[in-house]
Amino acid sequence: MNSSPFSHALARLQEFPRLSYGHYPTPIEELPRLRAAITDDLGTCPRLFIKRDDYTGAGLGGNKVRKLEYVLAQAQTDGTNVVITCGGVKSNHARVTAALCARLGLRCILVLNNAAVSYQDWKPASFSLDELYGAEIIRVANRDERRTTVDAVAAELRAAGKNVTVIPLGASIPLGALGFVRAAQEAKAQLDTLGVSLDYLFHCTSSGGTQAGLVAGNQLFSVAKQIIGVSPDDPSAAISAEVAQITRGVGELLGVSLTDTVTVLDEYTGAGYGIPSPAGEQATALLARTEGIVLDPVYTAKAMAGLLDWIRQGKLTAQDNVLFWHTGGQLALFYAPEDKAI
Numbered sequence: 001m002n003s004s005p006f007s008h009a010l011a012r013l014q015e016f017p018r019l020s021y022g023h024y025p026t027p028i029e030e031l032p033r034l035r036a037a038i039t040d041d042l043g044t045c046p047r048l049f050i051k052r053d054d055y056t057g058a059g060l061g062g063n064k065v066r067k068l069e070y071v072l073a074q075a076q077t078d079g080t081n082v083v084i085t086c087g088g089v090k091s092n093h094a095r096v097t098a099a100l101c102a103r104l105g106l107r108c109i110l111v112l113n114n115a116a117v118s119y120q121d122w123k124p125a126s127f128s129l130d131e132l133y134g135a136e137i138i139r140v141a142n143r144d145e146r147r148t149t150v151d152a153v154a155a156e157l158r159a160a161g162k163n164v165t166v167i168p169l170g171a172s173i174p175l176g177a178l179g180f181v182r183a184a185q186e187a188k189a190q191l192d193t194l195g196v197s198l199d200y201l202f203h204c205t206s207s208g209g210t211q212a213g214l215v216a217g218n219q220l221f222s223v224a225k226q227i228i229g230v231s232p233d234d235p236s237a238a239i240s241a242e243v244a245q246i247t248r249g250v251g252e253l254l255g256v257s258l259t260d261t262v263t264v265l266d267e268y269t270g271a272g273y274g275i276p277s278p279a280g281e282q283a284t285a286l287l288a289r290t291e292g293i294v295l296d297p298v299y300t301a302k303a304m305a306g307l308l309d310w311i312r313q314g315k316l317t318a319q320d321n322v323l324f325w326h327t328g329g330q331l332a333l334f335y336a337p338e339d340k341a342i
């Protein structure tokens with residue numbers, strides 16, 4: 001470790017306070033039956049692996065746990081008594097924040113958009129859990145209103161003498177992304193044990209913290225030759241810029257200069273955020289039937305659709321080792337037909 005050109009950054013990484021709520025290492029599993037099915041169909045398929053961050057555990061799991069362990073540790077150090085964050089009404093980030101705040105005994109306020117749907121008779125699963133975890137929920141019409149409402153509520157509480165931490169969307173700030181620098185280190189150790197050298201790592205990218213942490217961590221720990229983020233919502237240029245900025249911020253936190261070149265694919269988004277895509281639904285069915293693993297329709301299904309399409313296009317060959325990073329979110333599988341959009 002000390003011989004690494006990044007030994008200073010690795011030492012810095014250990015210094016940041018971190019809560020320990022996830023269950024790590026999350027497993028890396030091989031997907032032999034998926035590979036066999038694809039080979040039957042296309043005549044070729046890389047060796048496929050999956051990183052089960054749907055099993056992180058806290059708040060029913062997913063990628064947000066790793067980021068929030070750093071961000072909420074800092075909030076605790078700062079003496080915070082109220083946490084405010086935002087997201088869509090089915091937000092995985094909001095749900096995990098609510099669960100971890102419950103465990104910390106912190107007041108949690110969630111500003112969630114999609115106020116157009118009343119949810120009288122039926123509620124999305126994540127939204128029900130937000131309430132069960134005791135979060136206070138403010139519903140707003142859209143993303144713009146979300147931002148202004150968070151600022152207004154924070155200002156009001158601060159004026160009343162509260163110590164408030166506002167967690168930006170997805171906890172996608174450099175401090176949160178450290179969770180995925182650490183995850184990259186974890187994955188590298190697992191892959192070394194398996195004797196696998198990765199060519200590609202595919203995952204879903206949206207607010208950017210996951211990819212920034214993986215891109216930064218990849219420079220420190222050499223996990224994969226290429227990291228491919230797949231967008232479920234915004235255009236590639238917008239997400240790439242966000243990821244690059246967070247990556248540079250991670251470099252500043254760790255005292256190291258990091259390359260911020262990133263790859264984000266936006267051709268698998270389909271009709272829009274929160275709207276299941278036919279390719280994503282096919283990918284979900286294929287993985288479920290071959291390996292008994294379920295994806296979610298909003299994020300991971302679209303990322304897997306991208307991976308499968310790259311195999312179809314011949315961009316990934318039988319000689320490649322490819323890891324799909326499962327970022328969770330499966331509660332979104334259970335939605336009412338009239339409530340697909342977020």
Ligand SMILES: Cc1ncc(COP(=O)(O)O)c(C=O)c1O
Pocket residue numbers: 062063092093170172204205206207208209210211296299300327328329330
């Ligand atoms: C299940 C799931 N996968 C992937 C992502 C994308 O992660 P990030 O926001 O860090 O880019 C999110 C959050 O938006 C998510 O909830």
